[in-house]
Amino acid sequence: SDKPAKALFWVSPAGRLEALFETLHDMTDIPAIVEASAAHDVDFLPPEAND
Template structure:
């Protein structure tokens, strides 16, 4: 992977016009380099990513539109447009759009690690058991379903 490339990734598209469909959510990569990976998500009501851990990456969310319910280190909280969520490596977290409106958010991780490769592999996959297995091989560890309660 190379250094960060200068330039602008336009609104509504991904870097190099890439879009991934991960369990029905649109993911748009915005910036990719060795030290940082940024991507936008568009989550409809009911969309979520279950509680998981990144053992080797810090993760951040900037909510751009709408709101997300987050389970962060076992505690429920809500992030609204303009809020930044900080999720240090090793801390369990998950996000859920429990509202009746779509949510658009910018996520980024540092360092990039294997997350971009994971998203490329998960694109269009629907088998949740296989997704969990592949995620673990890419340093994303999902917790048991009761962690989402």
């Protein structure tokens, strides 16, 4: 879809999540967000998973 989406997720900082959230703060470039997340052991499903 070409419409903006918002998501809310709740976690208790563990592992590298706190560092990831600090890294992601104010980031807007989606590929960079996915890359930074993967570098912190957080992986997203590929877009085709939404089909």
